[in-house]
Amino acid sequence: MVTTKEPTATGMASRTAIILVLFVAAFTAALAIVYTLTKPAIDASAAEEKMRTINEVLPGNLYDNDLLTDTLTLPPTAELGQDDESTVYRARLKGEPSTLVLEAVAPDGYAGKIRMLLAIRANGEVAGVRVTLHKETPGLGDYIEPKKDKNKTHPWITQFDGLSLEKVPTPGDWKVRKDGGRFDSVAGATVTPRAVVKAVYKAVKFATDNRERLFAAQRAKE
Amino acid sequence: MLITLAEIKQISLNGVWKQNSSLVQILGMCPLLAITTTLVNGVMLSFATLLVMAFSNFFVACLRNLIPYEIRIPVFILVAAAVVTVIDLGMNAYMHDLYNILGIFIPLIITNCLVLGRIEAFAAKNSPLGAGLDGTMMGVGMIWTLGLLGGIREFIGAGTVLGGIELVIPGTSALQILPADYPGFLVAILPPGAFICLGCLVAWKNWVEARAAQRAALPPPAPLAAGGCH
Numbered sequence: 001m002v003t004t005k006e007p008t009a010t011g012m013a014s015r016t017a018i019i020l021v022l023f024v025a026a027f028t029a030a031l032a033i034v035y036t037l038t039k040p041a042i043d044a045s046a047a048e049e050k051m052r053t054i055n056e057v058l059p060g061n062l063y064d065n066d067l068l069t070d071t072l073t074l075p076p077t078a079e080l081g082q083d084d085e086s087t088v089y090r091a092r093l094k095g096e097p098s099t100l101v102l103e104a105v106a107p108d109g110y111a112g113k114i115r116m117l118l119a120i121r122a123n124g125e126v127a128g129v130r131v132t133l134h135k136e137t138p139g140l141g142d143y144i145e146p147k148k149d150k151n152k153t154h155p156w157i158t159q160f161d162g163l164s165l166e167k168v169p170t171p172g173d174w175k176v177r178k179d180g181g182r183f184d185s186v187a188g189a190t191v192t193p194r195a196v197v198k199a200v201y202k203a204v205k206f207a208t209d210n211r212e213r214l215f216a217a218q219r220a221k222e
Numbered sequence: 223m224l225i226t227l228a229e230i231k232q233i234s235l236n237g238v239w240k241q242n243s244s245l246v247q248i249l250g251m252c253p254l255l256a257i258t259t260t261l262v263n264g265v266m267l268s269f270a271t272l273l274v275m276a277f278s279n280f281f282v283a284c285l286r287n288l289i290p291y292e293i294r295i296p297v298f299i300l301v302a303a304a305v306v307t308v309i310d311l312g313m314n315a316y317m318h319d320l321y322n323i324l325g326i327f328i329p330l331i332i333t334n335c336l337v338l339g340r341i342e343a344f345a346a347k348n349s350p351l352g353a354g355l356d357g358t359m360m361g362v363g364m365i366w367t368l369g370l371l372g373g374i375r376e377f378i379g380a381g382t383v384l385g386g387i388e389l390v391i392p393g394t395s396a397l398q399i400l401p402a403d404y405p406g407f408l409v410a411i412l413p414p415g416a417f418i419c420l421g422c423l424v425a426w427k428n429w430v431e432a433r434a435a436q437r438a439a440l441p442p443p444a445p446l447a448a449g450g451c452h
Contacts (some may be wrong), residue, residue: 016290029302041315139380139406
């Protein structure tokens, strides 16, 4: 004989709780599987992206070592604008120090921090600068990114290429033209390039002063 | 449980026009404001949302008879969040460049009220096929609206159209519509510009519908009365 029983509160609660737990377990398992399946591809894309950014600042003929393993972790460094640890990639050619690739931050952008990657050769010359992350106004301050720069032949950020403290010794020259320096800027958006120029100058100075030490230091353990 | 042609038509019309998520339901304003600075961004984020809605609607409709009424909302969110995470991981793995642009807004799709709204209002009561179609069509409605909004803002703000297309289809480039020395119009790019543009689009949609209703109400076209308004 079938009896229909009025469900008790505890019965209802445990039933729904069990169903919810089953759903959670099933979907967590599904996500774990997808995560495991996509992880190799995600890691590969991240490494490839990192190398692509590095290759934009660092010409391929300047190194023959594996950059992603020959790294150094710097403590928070005021000269690079870093309040946190940052990574230095050390490019070597036939075992000889060739170029330092540094991560620097311009803290005083128009909309917060501007993160950059700089390659500075052993002779102190800038091999390249790229902005890796910024929140500058789209269409106004974002010309610091070559992709967004309307000048495709000589993007703004390439003005630094080939410069060194030896070639441009006066600190006053490391400023935008509006402030009496040698760097161009687009009218109406001076705060952004001003921050970038200042940060690049500080990073170049840091790399020039600490070149020997950075190349000689033990590589970071990963 | 298949779906009739009349239902397909009804669901599509609702998603794309009548119940358009941005113009009628006014849902998902946060991504709308932040992402529609260009046509490409607007379309790509809407496309990701379309995938989320189509799949989560479909799964919820499949499971709808297993979900106790009392805990339906947590389960709905669980399903939608799982779909968002799968799409997030998938895009990160196989469409890395696009993932970098849309960035934070992909995980945030889960907070779009539209996703949960369609699950609760439609998927929980309908067949899987119909629910999947409803999610897709809501997404199509979002694609054209956010695409148009992004296009208008990009054109007014920067004088270009299809900026950033090279990140989606390599080898193409943006169209420079206005002269290259166009100074740009900042308000259009910033969030207030999105509100102003959206307001104009809503007004335009209401105008189109009011005109259609007026025509339907007056079967023999009366040229003199057409210009009047009440």
